[in-house]
Amino acid sequence: MTSTPHSTLPRRVVVTGATGKLGRAVVTHLRDLGVDVLAVDRAGGRDPRDIEGEFMLVDLTDYGQVVDALSGSVDEHARPVDAVVHLAAIPQPGLHSNAVTFANNSSSTYNIFAAARALGIHTVVWASSETVLGLPFDTPPPYAPVDEEYAPRPESTYSLNKTLEEEMARHFCRWDPELVAIGLRFSNVMEVQDYAQFPAFDDDPALRRWNLWGYIDARDGAQAVERALAYDVPGAEVFIIANADTVMSRSSASLMAQEFPGVEVRRELGEHETLLAIDKARRVLGYDPRHSWRDHV
Numbered sequence: 001m002t003s004t005p006h007s008t009l010p011r012r013v014v015v016t017g018a019t020g021k022l023g024r025a026v027v028t029h030l031r032d033l034g035v036d037v038l039a040v041d042r043a044g045g046r047d048p049r050d051i052e053g054e055f056m057l058v059d060l061t062d063y064g065q066v067v068d069a070l071s072g073s074v075d076e077h078a079r080p081v082d083a084v085v086h087l088a089a090i091p092q093p094g095l096h097s098n099a100v101t102f103a104n105n106s107s108s109t110y111n112i113f114a115a116a117r118a119l120g121i122h123t124v125v126w127a128s129s130e131t132v133l134g135l136p137f138d139t140p141p142p143y144a145p146v147d148e149e150y151a152p153r154p155e156s157t158y159s160l161n162k163t164l165e166e167e168m169a170r171h172f173c174r175w176d177p178e179l180v181a182i183g184l185r186f187s188n189v190m191e192v193q194d195y196a197q198f199p200a201f202d203d204d205p206a207l208r209r210w211n212l213w214g215y216i217d218a219r220d221g222a223q224a225v226e227r228a229l230a231y232d233v234p235g236a237e238v239f240i241i242a243n244a245d246t247v248m249s250r251s252s253a254s255l256m257a258q259e260f261p262g263v264e265v266r267r268e269l270g271e272h273e274t275l276l277a278i279d280k281a282r283r284v285l286g287y288d289p290r291h292s293w294r295d296h297v
């Protein structure tokens with residue numbers, strides 16, 4: 001492969017959670033741009049030789065393994081690392097006990113930030129979550145579209161941990177004034193094959209009320225990661241990352257009126273406009289989602 005990375009992108013990047021739903025799209029996208037990617041995951045016991053491209057099995061709850069992965073000093077992977085994209089996590093509430101989710105996700109993210117600091121890596125892009133916005137909205141959102149301007153409202157242990165990770169990122173940035181720590185509050189991750197189920201959502205608006213009918217195409221999620229890697233202003237920032245439309249055929253305004261009649265809608269909404277505002281990501285990162293489920297069904 002002879003292509004060179006986009007000039008503003010880091011040369012070599014470690015991507016965690018690389019065999020997961022979002023990780024696969026991110027690794028492909030960055031490699032297509034010519035970025036030198038070391039993909040890591042614990043990968044459920046799979047043989048690393050079966051995984052395409054440069055890959056290392058790493059359990060992120062073990063600090064020594066994280067330091068090794070990020071140090072660029074492990075035998076076949078011995079090249080300096082410029083940035084980390086940290087996507088590995090137990091990705092939703094209820095898959096494991098709360099304590100297991102908290103222990104796995106919090107220690108993994110602490111180890112990533114701590115190892116990056118120890119090794120002088122100044123760019124960390126990591127997956128926060130839409131859940132910190134108050135999902136499943138049993139308590140309605142303060143206004144819509146929701147944005148990054150109100151304090152997190154975690155309603156699960158998974159989300160509590162993402163909230164604490166956002167706070168942790170701010171303190172790592174205080175300790176290292178050169179650190180750029182970008183938390184991407186992804187909506188519900190979708191691949192093209194998932195879109196076949198979308199038309200059925202129309203039957204009952206309550207089905208997807210829990211995340212204001214939002215979603216993120218994994219390829220657009222990968223674009224957001226690319227834009228975040230190119231962002232070079234030190235400090236901790238968070239961005240909502242969703243697609244530009246909802247999962248529904250009926251209008252966004254009518255969904256709000258039916259399911260959240262008391263919630264202030266702060267602007268005139270486009271027909272299918274996302275209720276998870278991506279204005280900040282567009283403005284600051286240049287994020288520009290290209291995909292829609294409507295193109296696939």
Ligand SMILES: NC(=O)c1ccc[n+]([C@@H]2O[C@H](COP(=O)([O-])OP(=O)(O)OC[C@H]3O[C@@H](n4cnc5c(N)ncnc54)[C@H](O)[C@@H]3O)[C@@H](O)[C@H]2O)c1
Pocket residue numbers: 016017018019020021022023040041042043044058059060061086087088089090091092104108127128129130185186187188189
């Ligand atoms: N899926 C969603 O809808 C969604 C929404 C918002 C945010 N997120 C976040 O985005 C990220 C990626 O989610 P996904 O949907 O790709 O999930 P996924 O489960 O498909 O992938 C996550 C990967 O992380 C790996 N992992 C977990 N713990 C690990 C550990 N201790 N060490 C090494 N690897 C470990 C798993 O093996 C898995 O391959 C996660 O941080 C998740 O919390 C996901």
